[in-house]
Amino acid sequence: MLEFLVLAAMAVAGYAGxxxxxxxxxAAAMTVGGWxxxxxxxxxxxxxPFSTKMTTYLVVSIMLNIVLATLAHVGGRALRWWLxxx
Numbered sequence: 790m791l792e793f794l795v796l797a798a799m800a801v802a803g804y805a806g807x808x809x810x811x812x813x814x815x816a817a818a819m820t821v822g823g824w825x826x827x828x829x830x831x832x833x834x835x836x837x838p839f840s841t842k843m844t845t846y847l848v849v850s851i852m853l854n855i856v857l858a859t860l861a862h863v864g865g866r867a868l869r870w871w872l873x874x875x
Contacts, residue, residue: 791822796861803865815858820851 799815824847831837 792819792857795819795822796857799858799861800865800868803862803867804869806866806869807862809862812858812862813855815861816851816854819854819858823850823854 795815795818799812802811802815827843831839
């Protein structure tokens with residue numbers, strides 16, 4: 790649910806003309822929100838070591854979150870441009 794809230798905030802920031810770095814902040818928020826629960830489970834018994842597979846999932850999720858936050862931000866800017874044209 791946090792991801793949808795962050796994406797909506799990115800679209801609003803884009804519509805309002807917010808800076809591009811807000812997309813990076815949104816991607817960071819989505820990554821922390823998505824991985825916080827996974828990290829808590831790693832500390833519980835039985836403990837599972839952090840593997841290369843999990844590292845790959847983390848890196849891919851970071852890249853995907855950056856892309857999604859950027860698309861939401863650009864979508865907000867595009868909506869503003871489209872509404873101003875009419």
